[in-house]
Amino acid sequence: MSDDALPGGERRQLAPPIDESGALGWMRKNLFSSWGNGITTVVLIVAVGWILSGFLDWAVFTANFTAASGTECRGGGACWALIREKWRYIFFGSFPYEQHWRPFFAVIAMLAMLITSADRRMWNWRLLVIWGVGSVITFLLMFGQIHIPLSLVLFIALAVGGVGLSLRKAIADTGEMNAYRVLAAIGFVGLALRIAGVLPAWSLAIAPLSYVETSLWGGIPVTIILATYGLAFAFPYGVLLALGRRSNLPLIKGLCVGFIELIRGVPLISLLIMASVMLPLFLPSGTTIDKFLRAQVAVVLFAGAYIAEVIRGGLQSLPKGQFEAADAMGLNYLQKTLLIILPQAIRVVIPPLINTFIGFFKDTSLVLIIGIFDFLNTANQALVDPNWAGFPAEVYLFAAFIYFIFCYSMSRYSKYLEVELNKGTRR
Amino acid sequence: MRNVTMAVAVGLTVAFSATAVTAGAHLDAIKARGNLLCGVGTGTAGFNLANSQGKWVGLNVDVCRAVAAAIFGDAEKVKYVPLTSQQRFTALQSGEVDLLSNNTTVTLTRDTALGFDFTGVTYYDGQGFMVPKKLGLKSAKELNGATVCVAPGTTTELNLADYFRANKMSFKPVVIEKVDEIRAAFFSGRCDVYTTDSSALAATRAANVPAPLTIEDFVILPEIISKEPLGPVVRHGDNQFADIVRWSLYAMLEAEEYGITSKNVDEMMKSDNPTIKRILGVTPGMGKALGLDEKWVYNIIKQVGNYGESFDRNVGMGSPLKIARGQNELWTKGGLQYAPPIR
Numbered sequence: 001m002s003d004d005a006l007p008g009g010e011r012r013q014l015a016p017p018i019d020e021s022g023a024l025g026w027m028r029k030n031l032f033s034s035w036g037n038g039i040t041t042v043v044l045i046v047a048v049g050w051i052l053s054g055f056l057d058w059a060v061f062t063a064n065f066t067a068a069s070g071t072e073c074r075g076g077g078a079c080w081a082l083i084r085e086k087w088r089y090i091f092f093g094s095f096p097y098e099q100h101w102r103p104f105f106a107v108i109a110m111l112a113m114l115i116t117s118a119d120r121r122m123w124n125w126r127l128l129v130i131w132g133v134g135s136v137i138t139f140l141l142m143f144g145q146i147h148i149p150l151s152l153v154l155f156i157a158l159a160v161g162g163v164g165l166s167l168r169k170a171i172a173d174t175g176e177m178n179a180y181r182v183l184a185a186i187g188f189v190g191l192a193l194r195i196a197g198v199l200p201a202w203s204l205a206i207a208p209l210s211y212v213e214t215s216l217w218g219g220i221p222v223t224i225i226l227a228t229y230g231l232a233f234a235f236p237y238g239v240l241l242a243l244g245r246r247s248n249l250p251l252i253k254g255l256c257v258g259f260i261e262l263i264r265g266v267p268l269i270s271l272l273i274m275a276s277v278m279l280p281l282f283l284p285s286g287t288t289i290d291k292f293l294r295a296q297v298a299v300v301l302f303a304g305a306y307i308a309e310v311i312r313g314g315l316q317s318l319p320k321g322q323f324e325a326a327d328a329m330g331l332n333y334l335q336k337t338l339l340i341i342l343p344q345a346i347r348v349v350i351p352p353l354i355n356t357f358i359g360f361f362k363d364t365s366l367v368l369i370i371g372i373f374d375f376l377n378t379a380n381q382a383l384v385d386p387n388w389a390g391f392p393a394e395v396y397l398f399a400a401f402i403y404f405i406f407c408y409s410m411s412r413y414s415k416y417l418e419v420e421l422n423k424g425t426r427r
Numbered sequence: 428m429r430n431v432t433m434a435v436a437v438g439l440t441v442a443f444s445a446t447a448v449t450a451g452a453h454l455d456a457i458k459a460r461g462n463l464l465c466g467v468g469t470g471t472a473g474f475n476l477a478n479s480q481g482k483w484v485g486l487n488v489d490v491c492r493a494v495a496a497a498i499f500g501d502a503e504k505v506k507y508v509p510l511t512s513q514q515r516f517t518a519l520q521s522g523e524v525d526l527l528s529n530n531t532t533v534t535l536t537r538d539t540a541l542g543f544d545f546t547g548v549t550y551y552d553g554q555g556f557m558v559p560k561k562l563g564l565k566s567a568k569e570l571n572g573a574t575v576c577v578a579p580g581t582t583t584e585l586n587l588a589d590y591f592r593a594n595k596m597s598f599k600p601v602v603i604e605k606v607d608e609i610r611a612a613f614f615s616g617r618c619d620v621y622t623t624d625s626s627a628l629a630a631t632r633a634a635n636v637p638a639p640l641t642i643e644d645f646v647i648l649p650e651i652i653s654k655e656p657l658g659p660v661v662r663h664g665d666n667q668f669a670d671i672v673r674w675s676l677y678a679m680l681e682a683e684e685y686g687i688t689s690k691n692v693d694e695m696m697k698s699d700n701p702t703i704k705r706i707l708g709v710t711p712g713m714g715k716a717l718g719l720d721e722k723w724v725y726n727i728i729k730q731v732g733n734y735g736e737s738f739d740r741n742v743g744m745g746s747p748l749k750i751a752r753g754q755n756e757l758w759t760k761g762g763l764q765y766a767p768p769i770r
Contacts, residue, residue: 386472
């Protein structure tokens with residue numbers, strides 16, 4: 001019995017219901033629910049509109065898109081003509097101008113590689129194929145020529161065979177195990193012969209394009225290569241460091257702790273300066289290690305230490321029962337770690353891991369202090385040209401926009417990954 | 428601290444790279460490699476920067492191109508290595524570059540303790556004064572009582588005080604740390620004068636003049652009150668290569684003095700003037716003395732141009748920087764640029 005029902009079938013007159021649905025209802029509920037809220041809303045709308053109109057006026061309505069030089073641009077709004085003139089330099093740096101298609105497709109290849117490997121269905125042997133093919137295409141386009149030494153091929157055979165043997169033991173059938181044995185044997189014997197000097201220093205040369213050395217690389221490919229390969233190598237390395245830090249063997253534990261604390265205790269800039277200023281002094285005169293490679297190694301070492309600590313957080317969050325259960329199943333250390341521990345540990349630390357990745361994507365721009373022209377540095381360089389100088393806002397907004405695209409996609413991906421990987425445990 | 432670092436760096440260099448170097452060792456390595464490794468800065472307007480096509484241009488870059496033209500007969504055979512000011516000396520010491528051409532001031536300690544040789548001066552820089560044109564000033568001697576914008580704690584500030592004291596004038600300093608803020612203060616009229624190195628003044632004038640005003644509204648006064656001679660540097664160990672770098676620059680100056688330009692160099696080959704014949708290798712001998720092709724100067728001038736052309740194109744009136752020749756004028760026109768005779 002409701003209160004509205006009065007005797008005699010009469011009903012009390014009611015105010016019309018407040019429309020809680022639709023745009024109007026939403027606004028009433030969220031923006032104008034009280035006098036105070038209403039005033040705040042109006043004030044904020046006016047403020048945002050005022051700022052936005054000023055910005056749009058500068059960025060669109062009075063902006064100059066077509067000027068032929070910086071002097072023509074002066075006085076009006078934003079000088080987007082500068083970006084029009086300089087975008088190829090900002091994206092590709094000093095790479096030979098008429099061959100800019102090479103870094104362009106290299107970037108496409110790397111993005112394709114990253115996007116396909118973001119898909120969970122690819123997380124098996126396919127990932128190795130994707131990265132192998134993607135990397136060969138990328139570096140073939142960037143360098144123009146690749147020399148694959150025999151020793152590298154042999155080493156890969158040995159590594160694949162060895163890992164297969166220890167991991168797939170008791171899981172794989174005899175044929176597969178035999179394949180691993182053959183691979184490992186070829187690799188081992190070949191490397192031994194190579195070291196003994198029986199096999200010649202043979203290398204496979206793929207050289208369809210003109211050679212472009214790393215000192216000419218610049219712009220977005222440099223940023224992506226430094227970040228992608230820096231993190232790709234730093235990740236397994238960080239996992240090893242994290243496992244080593246939890247090891248029972250005092251020597252391994254000490255080394256890992258020492259390394260992590262040493263690297264985390266110094267800024268990335270100091271590592272880069274060491275690699276670019278001090279290292280050449282220790283080498284014999286005339287021998288130089290490629291500057292780009294030095295920077296890449298510094299990024300790997302640095303990122304590795306940070307990733308190790310993130311992974312260790314994940315390892316510590318696992319209950320002891322997981323380790324004991326794996327032991328009870330009769331799994332060896334490698335199988336236990338790779339099949340039971342790491343999948344769970346890494347799932348826990350995805351948000352901080354992606355956070356580290358995003359941080360390092362931006363930190364790669366520190367290489368500008370050792371004269372490598374990454375994306376931010378080529379943007380800086382566009383500012384120096386006296387024909388176009390004096391428009392820092394435009395250039396930095398443009399650079400910020402590109403960085404934002406990359407970093408925002410990474411953060412969305414981390415969100416997706418969290419949902420995907422927690423499907424099994426979500427209540 | 429810096430001295431300690433430098434001492435360590437020098438010690439290490441001596442310890443690790445003191446292999447016996449014979450005359451011509453660097454030159455042979457360059458010839459075998461087929462290109463010149465030239466260390467340039469990471470971007471200074473007019474002196475070294477990558478243009479929209481990613482090609483390096485500038486006054487310092489032209490020195491690299493001239494040396495390549497002298498050695499290989501092709502000014503394009505240069506590999507540019509961008510270096511920051513922290514890296515540049517190590518890069519030269521360790522052999523990462525053959526030649527450093529990135530606005531390095533010639534000083535005694537660099538010439539001696541670091542194990543380098545300076546091979547001439549490409550640009551006589553120094554502290555200058557910029558004033559708004561509407562003040563109608565012609566000389567820094569008229570600056571008595573002026574308000575001066577200056578960065579703190581630098582030799583710039585000390586030079587300024589010394590100059591005004593020596594000329595018995597007074598000034599009111601406006602000391603601001605950040606360069607952007609100094610510029611803003613100067614252009615908004617908070618001070619009458621802005622003082623720093625004259626090349627930096629020119630770059631500021633070309634890039635940072637706010638909208639209604641133009642580059643024409645500001646003048647850089649002719650007085651230069653400090654010495655910042657900027658020049659190319661090579662490391663000890665190969666005097667022949669050092670000679671080639673030194674005389675490549677001299678050749679550009681000599682060519683300007685005798686009126687040889689990239690446009691008229693082919694006609695000049697037919698000149699009767701014995702000096703021009705010697706310079707351009709029509710009368711042989713000079714190339715052989717340096718261990719180069721007799722057409723070395725011809726190649727430099729044809730492909731790079733003489734000093735005046737390079738100056739004009741990169742920093743002078745033909746460029747947005749519009750720096751007057753001033754001290755960088757030839758000695759015959761009252762400047763300091765003086766090349767010993769090529770004979």
